[in-house]
Amino acid sequence: MSKYHVEQDISLCIGCLACEAACKDKNSVPEGAFYCKMIEVGPKMMRNIPVINHVYMACFHCEQPWCVDACPTGAMQKRSKDGIVFVDADLCVGCKACMKACPWGVPQWNSATGKVGKCDLCMDRIDQGLQPACVTKCTTGSIKFMSPQAASEKRRRDFAEEMLKRG
C-alpha cells in the first residue's frame, strides 16, 4: 500500500532547485536525468503580477503503476511494505518500456549504463527513519513528506486559512 506522499505548497517555492540538486547529489543521478524536477511554467499575468510557478514532479508511486506492469524483467518493482516504486538496476535491460508506459515521464534514462533510474523516495533514508533528500533540504519548506491522508488534510486546512486571510 502506498504510504507516502510528497506534498508541495507552490506558493512557497522559489525555484531555487535545491530539490533537484539534493536528489542529484544523494542519488548520483546521471547527467541529463532528473529523478525529481521542478517544472517552470509562466510567466502569466494574473492580477497584474507575472506569475511563474515551479511544480514539483518526481514519482507519484502509484498504487497500480503502469511502469511495473510494462516492465518485462521485473526490474521495476513496488515495495510491498510501503508501496515505493523502484528499479532493481541488475534486472533492468534498458528496454524503456516503463518510460513509454508512465503517463508523467517519471522513469529516467541513464545514458552511461543504458538502464533506467527513478525516484525511490530515497528509500534507504526512509528505512533509517529519515526523509527524502529533496524534502530534507528544501530551502523554504515548500515540499513536505507525509501520508496521502495528511496531504489532503493539509490542503483543506491551507484552503480554509487562505479564505480567512482574504476575508
Next chain:
Amino acid sequence: MANSVYSICGMCAVRCPIRVEVEDGKVVWIEGNPNDAGMGTSLCAKGIAGRALLYDNERLQHPMIRDGERGSGKWRKVSWDEAYEYITSKLQDIMKEHGGKAIMLSDRGGPFADIRKAFMKALGSPNYTNHDCTCGRNTHHASKSVYGLGRTGLGYDFKNAKHIVLFGRNIVESFKVKEVKSFMQGVKNGAKVTYIDPRAALTASKATRYWQIRPGTDYALLLAIVNVTLKEGLYDKEFVNKYVQGLSDLSNFVKEYTPEWAEKETGIPAEEIVTFCREVSADKPSVIFHPGWHLSRYNDSFYASRMIHIMNVLMGNVEVPGGQFLPKTPKDAGTKGLKSLGANIPKVEDKRADGCGWKYKRFDGGPGLLQLQYEAIDTGEPYPIKAYFVVRHDPLLAMPDPEEQKRILNKLDLIVVVDVNYSETFGFADVVLPESTYLERDTMMRTDKGLKPGFSMRRKAIEPIYDTKAGWEIWTDLANRLGKGEYFPYKSIEDIWNFQLQDTGLKIEDFDEKGFVQVASKPIWKDRDKLEFPTSSGKIEFVSKRLEDEDIPSFMPYTSPQKPAKGEFRLLFGRKGYQTHGQTTNNPIISELMGTNCLWLNTKAAAELGIKDGQEVEVSSNGTTGKIKVKLTDFIHPEAAFMLHGYGRSIPFQTRAYKKGLADQAFMKGLLKVWDKAGGSVSLCESFIKVTPA
C-alpha cells in the same frame, strides 16, 4: 557509522551553518545545521553542490607557476616550497625598493578576512581591499551617511513585516537561506510585497505589486515617493521629530519631484505611486524598504539607496518588529568580542593607495575601492603598487572590462592567485596557491551579529584530497618566510581559535555540541526611546555632515538616464538562486541546472529589429563582439537587455563552463572608470550593447 561535523558552508558569501556527515573519510551528506532554528536542515543548491566541488577534479590541485607569458595558459606544477620561494623573493625585492605598501590584496570580505588583514598589516601595507566596489559599497556608504551605521548595522524582520518594498532586490533568487525563509514566511503571513525591476525576476512572481520600471530611474521613483509621503504627512512624525536632522531640507529638495513628473521618467502611473505611498504608510512601522544588496548599478545608485534609507526612517521602522532591527554584537550581551589577529601588529602609517579614508574621507578606509587601486597600479600614484594577492576573488569576472584590467595588471611585478577554483583571474596569474575547499579546511572563528549574537566555527570535515592548504596555513607560512613570524606565531588552528577566544570566556570545546555559541538567551531589543546613532550629531542625518564636509551634496538633483540608440540596449545582469555569481558555473551539479546563458530582450523591441525568439544574435560593444541566443519576453523593459552573469569562461580546464554563453563583464567597456562619486561603487549597468540578428 557516519560522524557529524558542524561547520560553515563556503559555497557563497552568505556562509550558512551546516552539518556534514563523514563516513570512512568521505563526506557523504551535507545539510543545514538543524541546531540553528532559522536554518533547519534546509540548504540551497549551491550548498548542496559542495560535495560535487569537493570531489571534482576540475579544481586547483597543486601550486603552479606560469611557464609562458601572462595569460598564455602554460603552467608548471611546483612544490609549495618552490611557490613560496618564488613569491617571497619577488616580494622582498619589491619591499626593498618600494616598501610594504607596494603590495595589495583583494578578497571577498566577510567574517574571515581578519587573518588576511593581519597579514597585510604585518607586511606594513594599508592596501587590503575587497570586492565590495562591485557589490554593496553604495548601500554601505549610503547607510553610513544616514545612520552612521554600515550596511550590516541594520537587519530586517521580514517574517513580521506587513509591506516589503524591493528596488531590484531579487530576494528569492539572489538569496540567503535564513533570509528567504523569513521573507517567504512574511509572504505566507500576508505581507504585501512591492517589487520594482525593469525585468520580472522570480521575486516579481511573489509580489503583490510589480512595477516594470524604466532602467536607471529608481531614484526618480524614490524622489516622488518621498515627495508624496512628506506632502501628505504620511510619515511617523513622532519618530522623525525625535531622531531626525534635516527634514525641512529634504522637504524643500523633493518639492519639484511630483508623481506626475516621475511617471514621465519611470513609466509608473502617478496615481499608482500615490496609492502605494498611502498603503505603506498605513502599515508603518512594519514596513521594510530594502536598501539594496548588490547596488553597484547606476551613477545615482548611492542617492537612490539614501532615499530608501530615508523612507525607512520616515516609516519610523527602526528597531521594531516587522521593520528594521539593529543587529547586536556579543558586547551588547555583556560578552567581550573575538580578539583580532592583528591586535598585536603595529599600525600601518602609510595611507591607502586608493585614497579611501584620507583623500576621500566619505569612503571607508577598511576595504577601500578596487577600481581606485587599479588606478594606482596604472598611474603609480600616489605611489607604485607592484604585487597583488587575489584571494578567492575574481576581478576579471567581477569587475568590468577584463581587457582594460589586463592592461593595468600587466604593470605588476607579481600576481598571486589563492583560490579553490580556476577563476578567470587565475588565467592571468604568475603563481597559483591552491586553497583547500571549505570541507577540507578549518577557518578562524567568526562573530555572528543579530538579535541573539554569538560566535561560530568552521571545522574541516576531512583532510585535503589534493596538495592544497587552508588559508590560515598559507598566510602563516608566508608571514614566517617574510620574517614576520613574530606576528603569526600559530602552529595549529587551535592556536588561532584560542587567541581569538581569549577575552570571551569561551573554550573551543564549547562549540562541539552545536557548531556555534549564542551569548544571549533571548532576542535583545534596544529601548526605542533612547536610540543613539554614530553620526556626528548622534541623530539620523538627512543632511549628512559626512558628505557635506567633502562638498558632496546630501541631496543630488536628478539626472535622467541616457536612452539607448536604436538597436541598442542597456545591459543588465543578474543570477539564479543556484548560482554563486561565477564561482559555481563549472560545478558538476550546477552546470547541469544551467549550462549557458541567453540574452533577454523585450518582444516588441526585438520585433522592430527583426529578431525572433530563440535565434542567435550578435552582441557588440566598442569592438567586443559575441554570439548568443535570445529569449524574447514581455517581462523586460524595452530599453534593457539582460544576461545571467558568470558565463563565457576562458579557462580550458573548466570543461563544463569553457566558452559557454557570453561574459557580461566583457561588454562593459570603459566601466572601470565609471563609478558613483558619492557612494564609491562601480556603475555596472551604465553600458549599452548593440544587438543585430546573427
